[in-house]
Amino acid sequence: MKKELHIAFDDTDSLKGSCTTHLATLIVHEIFDQVDFIDFPNLIRLNPNIPHKTRGNGAVAFRIEGDNSDLEVVREVVIKTVKKMARLEDENTNPGIAFVSNTIPKEVKHLSKRAMWAVISIPEAEEFNSLANVELIKLGNGRGIIGALGAIGNPLENDFTYEHLAYRMPKNFGTKRMIDRESILTADKATPLTFSNVDYKYNSIMITPRGADPVFSGIRGETIDEVMKAWSLVKPLEEISMLMVYRTNQHTNQHFVKEFPINQLKPHLSVIVHGTINKKPYYIEGSHLIFSIRDDTDEIDCAAYEPTKSFRGELSNLAIGDNVTVFGGVRPTGEKHPMTINIERLRVNSLVKQFIYENPFCDKCGARLKSAGKNKGFKCQKCSAVYREKKQLEKELPRKISLKEYLPPIIAHRHLTKPLERMNRDNKNKRFRKSDITKIMRMLVNFRK
Ligand SMILES: [Zn+2]
Structure with a gap:
């Protein structure tokens, strides 16, 4: 009997490097043959305005199914890898892991919605440990359980996008990213369903981050085909270690839901x-x-x-x-x-x-009139005509x-910013079948072999 398991973790990164999706992609590679993924890995961005956030405040969720024993192996791999890779020595890195077996409780979904715009405390998140099918693991002060719950309870049932991520070889971390700039422009033009690859107004390439993190490039788009096509056109000039595609709430405005007086x-x-x-x-x-x-x-x-x-x-x-x-x-x-x-x-x-007010013109000679004094009308300096009744002309300003x-x-x-080109787009209900997810993920996992 196969069972479903949802896994999420957050706050494994720090300002010094590392990166939650890098860790997640490493884990995907390790567990891919053990279980079936029932969705692409999810990258969930939470309220970007909270204090103590990790860079970008992003958490990752896996949704998998398998036999009890396989799921237990995966659980161990996740805990072990997060412990090993997370920068626990950094006091600002406080990872949290969440597991939910089978159905995601409605309370967790509700918390996820709030985690998009509100500030949630660690004790508040910790209470979910008492639900029968929820397990929370805190490392450091455990702040990461907030994001982990936020991600696990957001199965992206509404609008979503994809991000294709390529990772650098560890030896290159911290060095300048080597990429053929022209190829990015070519890829951008050839794939209308990707977005924000380039800011043409400010002449800035957006797919390559600037920091010391392990991400080589991130290509965002509406469909898997399109982000994969864009990646196939991009020419990296350095060795790439791993690839993965994430389904994500990025660029959906999901944090703007609540109106306030x-x-x-x-x-x-x-x-x-x-x-x-x-x-x-x-x-x-x-x-x-x-x-x-x-x-x-x-x-x-x-x-x-x-x-x-x-x-x-x-x-x-x-x-x-x-x-x-x-x-x-x-x-x-x-x-x-x-x-x-x-x-x-x-x-x-x-x-x-908005209006501006101008003096009227002389009926006799057409010259612009001068004021004759407050409430005294206007007089013409050219032909000396006097107008008691004329009023200033009202002109509406554009x-x-x-x-x-x-x-x-x-x-x-x-x-989370929904760009203008996405303004009328909504990918709700555009999901993949499980067999296609497996096929695409296998291709990504094995891209070097
Ligand atoms: Zn006049």
């Missing part, structure tokens, strides 16, 4: 807030753009920081009275600033009209911002 905002939440501009945009030191919005309950500062580049210039055209919906993370009060929404995207709902959604450029996107 301003007086209910708390630090580190990912929030949707509707409000009207009540302090017009201005720049502060560091070239960050600040404005404030109000609703019926309160007002709050909103910020578009320097790295969001052209986003600031677009939002600087907002005016008092404009109605907007702000999507962002709540930054706690600091020494120099009040509690602030760090804007990740913004929708303009309505714009006030607004430099429109009723639409604004996003930072690709270089400033976060993992």
Whole structure:
């Protein structure tokens, strides 16, 4: 009798290197022949605005099935590998592992939804250990169990994307990534269902990360075929150690689900807030753009920081009275600033009209009139005609911002940011059959053999 087992882990990385998906891909290679994968490995990004997060706040989940004894072997491999590979000596690395046998309890699914936007405590997550089919393993202070539960309870039943990841040889970790730049442009143009490969506006290649981590490249897209095709066109100029494709909630906006009145905002939440501009945009030191919005309950500062580049210039055209919906993370009060929404995207709902007022023209000679003094009408300096009844001409100014959604450029996107080209895309219900998953994963696992 085959049983299902869901496995997830988080917080195995640290700022120094390592990487949760690298560890996960190593484990996939080790267990692939032992059990059947019933989904591609899942890479789940959780609330990006929480403190103590790992880079990108991403956790990995496997969904497998097999005989009891095989599942037990896999369980041991996961625990052993996480213990061996995680940077436990780093006090900021506090891994957690979660196992769920058979059906994912609805309480865990509920927690996962909250983990996308809320702040969840370790004790709160630990209580799930009491559910019969849930097992949690804490290493260090165990903060990783929060992300592990968040990932395990999110089987990506709604919109999702894929990321094709290629990993470097350990000897190359920390060195510059060697890749044929032209081939990336070719791959990008040949695969319309991949996205964010290149930020053309800022002339920046996005598929290769810059840090010391083991990832060589990550290609994101709507379908497996398309990310694999893009990878086949990319020419790495260094040896690649492993490949894997993850099904993920990246670039789906999954963290923006909950709307808040301003007086209910708390630090580190990912929030949707509707409000009207009540302090017009201005720049502060560091070239960050600040404005404030109000609703019926309160007002709050909103910020578009320097790295969001052209986003600031677009939002600087907002005016008092404009109605907007702000999507962002709540930054706690600091020494120099009040509690602030760090804007990740913004929708303009309505714009006030802006006018300028100009003096009218002379009916006799066509010259622009001068004011004759307050409430005294106008006089013509050219022909001396006087007009008591004329009023200033009202001229509507074109607004430099429109009723639409604004996003930072690709270089400033976060993992969960749904890019403009995905705006009307939704991959819900586009799942693979188990036999196809096995076939594709086998190809990836054996790519060097
Ligand atoms: Zn005149």
